[in-house]
Amino acid sequence: MTSSPAIRCVGLSRWYGEVQGLAGLDISIDSGVIGLLGPNGSGKSTLMRMLTGQIRPSRGFVELFGVRMGPDSHDTFRRVGYSPGEDVHFENERGIDFLKLLAGLQGEGGPAAIKRAEEALQKVSMSEYAGKKMSAMSKGMRQRIKVAQALLFEPELLLLDEPLNGMDPVSRRSLIDLVRNHATIGGTVLLASHVLHEVESVTNRVILLHHGRLLAEGRLGEIRELIGRKPRRVRLIGTSLRSIAGDVLSKELATGVSFEDTGALLIETRQLNELLLHLSDIGTKGGIQQFDVEDENLEAIFNLLVGDFSE
Amino acid sequence: MAFRASSYSRYTGVKSKRPAWVPVMFSTWGRGWKSKWVRRITTMSLLLAIALTLLLYALNVAIPDWRTIAQSLGEMGVAGDRSFQITNATYLGLLNLYIHPFLLPLSLLFGYDLIAGDLRTNALEAYFARPLTPWGYLFGRTAAYAGFLLAVTLAPMLWIWLFDVSTGPDGHFHDVARVPFGMTAAMTLVALTMSLLIQAITAITRSGLWTNLVLLVVFFFSGGMGTILTEVTDNPEMGAIAFWNDIYVVSAGFMGVDHEISTRLPSFGLALTVLLAICGGSLLVLTRALHKRTLVG
Amino acid sequence: MKTPLSVMRQFALRQNLLSVKALPVFGIALFPSLMAFAFRVFKDAGLHSRFDFYGEYLAPIFLYLVLPFFCMTAILPLMHSLYDKGAIGYLVTRPTPRWVILLGLYQGALLAMIPALLLAVITPLLLLSIGDTSGALGGDSASTGAWFQRAIGLFGVLFMGSAAYSAVCLFLGAWSKKAAIWGFGLLIGWGATIGSVPGLLQPTSPHRYLFGLLREWCGIKEAWTGFFAPDLDPPGVVLSIVVLISATALFLWMAWRASRSRDIL
Numbered sequence: 045m046t047s048s049p050a051i052r053c054v055g056l057s058r059w060y061g062e063v064q065g066l067a068g069l070d071i072s073i074d075s076g077v078i079g080l081l082g083p084n085g086s087g088k089s090t091l092m093r094m095l096t097g098q099i100r101p102s103r104g105f106v107e108l109f110g111v112r113m114g115p116d117s118h119d120t121f122r123r124v125g126y127s128p129g130e131d132v133h134f135e136n137e138r139g140i141d142f143l144k145l146l147a148g149l150q151g152e153g154g155p156a157a158i159k160r161a162e163e164a165l166q167k168v169s170m171s172e173y174a175g176k177k178m179s180a181m182s183k184g185m186r187q188r189i190k191v192a193q194a195l196l197f198e199p200e201l202l203l204l205d206e207p208l209n210g211m212d213p214v215s216r217r218s219l220i221d222l223v224r225n226h227a228t229i230g231g232t233v234l235l236a237s238h239v240l241h242e243v244e245s246v247t248n249r250v251i252l253l254h255h256g257r258l259l260a261e262g263r264l265g266e267i268r269e270l271i272g273r274k275p276r277r278v279r280l281i282g283t284s285l286r287s288i289a290g291d292v293l294s295k296e297l298a299t300g301v302s303f304e305d306t307g308a309l310l311i312e313t314r315q316l317n318e319l320l321l322h323l324s325d326i327g328t329k330g331g332i333q334q335f336d337v338e339d340e341n342l343e344a345i346f347n348l349l350v351g352d353f354s355e
Numbered sequence: 356m357a358f359r360a361s362s363y364s365r366y367t368g369v370k371s372k373r374p375a376w377v378p379v380m381f382s383t384w385g386r387g388w389k390s391k392w393v394r395r396i397t398t399m400s401l402l403l404a405i406a407l408t409l410l411l412y413a414l415n416v417a418i419p420d421w422r423t424i425a426q427s428l429g430e431m432g433v434a435g436d437r438s439f440q441i442t443n444a445t446y447l448g449l450l451n452l453y454i455h456p457f458l459l460p461l462s463l464l465f466g467y468d469l470i471a472g473d474l475r476t477n478a479l480e481a482y483f484a485r486p487l488t489p490w491g492y493l494f495g496r497t498a499a500y501a502g503f504l505l506a507v508t509l510a511p512m513l514w515i516w517l518f519d520v521s522t523g524p525d526g527h528f529h530d531v532a533r534v535p536f537g538m539t540a541a542m543t544l545v546a547l548t549m550s551l552l553i554q555a556i557t558a559i560t561r562s563g564l565w566t567n568l569v570l571l572v573v574f575f576f577s578g579g580m581g582t583i584l585t586e587v588t589d590n591p592e593m594g595a596i597a598f599w600n601d602i603y604v605v606s607a608g609f610m611g612v613d614h615e616i617s618t619r620l621p622s623f624g625l626a627l628t629v630l631l632a633i634c635g636g637s638l639l640v641l642t643r644a645l646h647k648r649t650l651v652g
Numbered sequence: 653m654k655t656p657l658s659v660m661r662q663f664a665l666r667q668n669l670l671s672v673k674a675l676p677v678f679g680i681a682l683f684p685s686l687m688a689f690a691f692r693v694f695k696d697a698g699l700h701s702r703f704d705f706y707g708e709y710l711a712p713i714f715l716y717l718v719l720p721f722f723c724m725t726a727i728l729p730l731m732h733s734l735y736d737k738g739a740i741g742y743l744v745t746r747p748t749p750r751w752v753i754l755l756g757l758y759q760g761a762l763l764a765m766i767p768a769l770l771l772a773v774i775t776p777l778l779l780l781s782i783g784d785t786s787g788a789l790g791g792d793s794a795s796t797g798a799w800f801q802r803a804i805g806l807f808g809v810l811f812m813g814s815a816a817y818s819a820v821c822l823f824l825g826a827w828s829k830k831a832a833i834w835g836f837g838l839l840i841g842w843g844a845t846i847g848s849v850p851g852l853l854q855p856t857s858p859h860r861y862l863f864g865l866l867r868e869w870c871g872i873k874e875a876w877t878g879f880f881a882p883d884l885d886p887p888g889v890v891l892s893i894v895v896l897i898s899a900t901a902l903f904l905w906m907a908w909r910a911s912r913s914r915d916i917l
Contacts (some may be wrong), residue, residue: 096745098738098916115912121747133739136671145663149746149753153654193742392833463833564732567832568676568725575840576683579717583687583709588694 048110049074050201050232051095055104058090058256065090066256068104073234077227079243080236082253088236089129091253092205095234096126108201122150125194129205129236132186135179139170139189142178146193164192169218183210191219202226202233208242220246275299276337278311278319284331285309288323297322375487379495380502387465387503396464397507400457404511407449408518415522441519441527444612446534449515450541453508454602458549461507462570466500466553468563470644479645489645497550504546512538537610544609545602548630548637555637558644574598585619595621601629656748660756661763667730668764676725677765680718681772684710688776702780703794707802707872710776711809715862716848718772719810720839723817726761728835731825741916751908758822758904762814769810777803805869809862816858816896817843819903827910858899861892868892 049072056069066087082088093099094106097113106113111120134142143161147153152160165171168188178186187210194202202223208216223233223246237243243250244264252259252267260267280288289309292298297319300312313319316337326332387393414421473479482492516535520528556573557566581597584590594600600620607613608623621629668674691705734740734757743753781799817839824831824838847859854860864887866872887895 093741093916096741098741098744100913100915115744115750118744118747118749121745124745126741126745128738128741130738130741132742133733133737134742136667141666145659146742146746148654148659149656149743149748151656151747153659157654392830460833463836464830467832562729562732564729564736564832565676567836568721568728571724571832571836571840572676572680572721575717575721576680579713580683580687583713584690584694587687587691 048107050109051234052107052110053091053095053104054107056091056094056101056106057103058087058094058099059102064256066094066101069253069256069258071251071258071261073232075227075230075232076249077223077233077235077247079247079250080234080253081238081240081243081250082236083238085255086238086253087256088238088253089205090256092126092129092203092234092236095203096121096124122197123200124203125196125199125201126203127190127194127205127207129209131183132178132190136177138175138177139165139181139185139192140174142189143193143196147196150197160196161192164196165189167195167222168192169215184212184215187211188215188219191222195222200231202231202235204233205236206238207235208237208239216242275312275314276316278313278316278323278335278337279304280309280311280323280332280335281307282331282333288326288330288332291326292319292322295322374491376491376495376498379482379487379492380499383469383496383499384503386468387499390464392464393461396457396460400453400507400511403452404514407515411515411519411522441523441531442612443531443534443537443610446512446516446531446538447607447610447612450508450512450538450606450610451603453512454545454606457507458504458545459570459574461504462549462553463567465503466550467557467566467570469496469500469554469557470641471557471561471563471566489642493554493641493645496554497547500550500553501543501546504549505542508546509538509542512542533611538606541606541609544605544627544630548633551634551637551641555640555644558641591619592621592625594619595625595629598633601626605630656746656752657756657759660743660753661760664730664757664760665764666760667733668726668761669767673729674764674768677722677768678771680721680725681768682775683718684713684772685775685779687713688779692779701794703799703802706776706780706799707870711806711866711870711872714772714806714810715813715859715866716844719813719862720817720835720844722765722768722772722810723814723821724832724835724839726765727758727818727821728825728831730757730761731822732831735825735829735914735916738916744911744916750911754822754826754907754911755904758818758907761822762818765814765818766811769807769814773803773807773810802870802872805866805871808869809865812865812893812896813858813862816899816903819900819907823903823907823910826907826914858896861887861895864892865889865896 051071051073053069053071057067058065069087069091080088080091090099094101095108095113097106097115097117100114108117108120109123111117113120132142134145137145140158140161143164144157147157147160162171162174165174168191170185170188170192173181173185176185178189181189187207191204191207194204204223207219211219223235226233227247233246235243235246248264249262250264250267251261282288285303285307289298289301289311292311292313293301297315298311298313302310302312304310311319320337323332323335418424473482479492483489513535516531516538520531552573553566553570556569557563560566560569578597578599581594581600584593584596587593595604604613604620604623604626608627613623620626668677687710688705691702691709734743740753744750777799781794781796820838820843821831821835824834828834843857843859846853847857848854848863867886868889
């Protein structure tokens with residue numbers, strides 16, 4: 045008998061009126077850490093909510109461990125920990141009480157619930173703030189409480205929606221370690237983020253969503269390779285830019301050059317590494333004051349993948 | 356020395372002469388108009404005005420002497436002590452027909468999140484970072500909300516009056532000449548009071564739901580309290596606690612029919628004082644709430 | 653032993669009783685006391701006895717105003733705080749059925765209402781009954797037993813009404829974003845108004861059965877407010893209780909259905 049994948053989406057679609065939240069998503073995830081990447085509004089949170097049965101699909105379905113998710117699939121949550129993207133809105137509750145409440149909903153009460161809550165708080169280094177009211181906590185603290193509640197019962201599958209938002213560097217580091225450890229002991233983590241380097245620091249397996257569609261799925265290296273085949277842009281500021289433009293064109297390092305209104309030079313190239321080496325050689329002596337490789341951020345990667353380079 | 360980016364240059368182009376509160380007013384209208392029920396209620400109000408206009412037109416065309424006949428029937432006692440004349444009191448009744456079904460529902464649907472949303476989302480900081488003063492902000496919001504209430508209640512009534520006097524007999528205009536001024540004065544005060552009150556409540560509660568609940572409690576409990584206290588104390592002035600009573604008495608006073616209304620209602624002076632006190636108190640609450648926000652950041 | 657139901661119940665109790673949200677409910681509870689105080693100050697030894705005032709004046713006020721607003725202010729903000737910003741997502745992603753969560757919230761909110769209901773019933777009772785020698789229309793004053801029987805009956809009626817209307821509010825909170833407006837329409841319109849106006853729709857409103865209980869348990873046959881139209885065929889205790897419990901169960905079921913079909917955004 046083959047075991048069911050931790051997450052399986054088949055033809056998953058969702059419309060909000062005339063706006064499409066997700067469009068025919070087909071994914072299957074077994075184990076390990078997977079980054080769910082996408083710019084704001086790409087459908088990450090919609091997918092997370094559909095995975096947890098909070099939003100009904102307009103079409104298609106979601107299965108967690110082979111169980112189709114919906115409003116009555118509560119039993120599956122014995123194996124799932126979910127940290128939503130929204131802030132914790134239990135302002136009147138103390139951190140420990142909030143975790144006790146959620147532990148209680150998992151059937152554990154009294155001292156056992158307190159023990160669970162304390163352990164979870166310890167994992168996110170929040171023990172000393174256990175008695176603090178949510179309303180008095182900083183955003184970073186609330187983020188850690190959110191993650192703590194997902195970790196309460198050491199679930200097999202962790203669904204984390206933008207868990208690093210608002211966290212300080214130390215907390216980020218410890219959460220990243222925590223996620224990695226979870227994967228090393230055989231757990232599955234789906235981590236949603238719109239920040240590429242955040243995801244990169246945890247895993248190299250990603251799912252890219254854009255406008256509710258699955259844009260790419262696989263290892264980041266493969267995706268980068270895919271991007272490598274597309275033309276890239278380098279923006280130069282400095283003096284003697286016209287001669288540099290002529291130079292790179294004559295050496296066939298550029299497929300095109302243009303000048304911005306501000307006077308900056310834009311070089312379009314398919315040989316990024318060679319061009320960068322050449323520009324380094326020219327250096328400040330050649331009049332280059334500053335150069336930036338455009339399209340390094342996530343939005344640009346998406347633009348590249350959808351062939352939107354001309355914009 | 357001011358810190359400035361090297362690329363900064365002062366804007367020397369043409370600046371809009373439009374006051375800063377105008378966009379606030381338009382955005383408030385836009386926000387209110389998004390509500391399906393606000394649109395429905397507005398449509399109902401217009402349909403009611405059209406129906407009354409058509410009724411007047413039908414009567415004036417089909418039975419041009421209907422006013423005389425109705426008056427005679429009234430004088431003959433056929434219809435009890437009613438004389439069927441269209442007077443200022445008739446318009447007071449019609450105005451109440453507009454106030455009761457439209458004022459509270461519109462307040463619940465349109466006004467409940469006027470300032471609460473901005474306070475909750477810290478949008479006030481963004482507003483006041485523009486050349487907009489707290490007073491301008493308040494004026495824009497108040498003008499939008501009061502203007503909307505007037506458009507839904509007063510405008511149809513003025514239309515009906517205009518139609519009535521233009522199709523009625525010669526002397527009719529003289530009978531009801533005071534109506535538009537009375538109605539405008541009364542409804543402007545009522546709309547202003549409602550607008551400031553609801554904004555004050557929303558500034559305190561910072562929640563649309565709580566604003567609605569508090570508004571309902573204010574309306575209904577003040578009504579109950581006014582009625583019981585009038586009965587218990589045998590003093591009609593106690594009825595001024597009831598917001599509805601004040602609106603009715605002030606409308607009647609401005610339209611010149613206060614002598615015709617019940618003796619169990621408060622006097623015009625007291626009712627007017629209560630409405631003005633609500634306006635003043637609400638302004639005080641709003642000024643404090645907005646002033647606090649301008650000090651942030 | 654703690655069960656998910658008891659955990660939710662405690663959460664709702666905490667939210668409604670130990671926070672600033674309790675203040676409006678207690679404020680509403682003091683409204684009848686204010687009226688009782690005004691009666692003692694202004695109208696004592698007038699046409700009505702204090703006992704009559706407690707029954708025929710205040711009891712309808714309880715049913716027309718206090719009860720609907722009690723339920724709305726106790727349940728709707730609780731549901732709103734959970735649904736408005738998706739906080740309910742933390743609760744429904746636990747291995748607990750949604751009906752348990754809703755039932756726990758309902759029970760907790762209802763329990764949290766009891767102190768306010770007691771305050772609403774007992775304070776006017778004390779204000780009016782202490783030193784009551786005036787008697788009804790100059791006759792003998794009511795006995796202590798009669799006072800307490802009326803108070804206990806009133807509490808019973810209000811509790812039955814709270815159970816039914818809180819279930820209505822729970823449904824509205826789970827079903828609609830504009831629960832306050834629907835609550836106003838249903839509790840004041842359908843409940844208080846239709847339930848006291850003779851007609852075809854009157855038997856559909858829980859208020860009719862609350863008035864039935866008021867007659868039987870408190871001996872109140874008339875009401876000063878004029879709304880309380882004499883019912884030619886007043887429902888008996890058994891029918892009233894059966895209808896109110898059925899209405900409660902129906903709206904709890906509808907709340908559960910609504911929670912299943914409403915997306916958490």
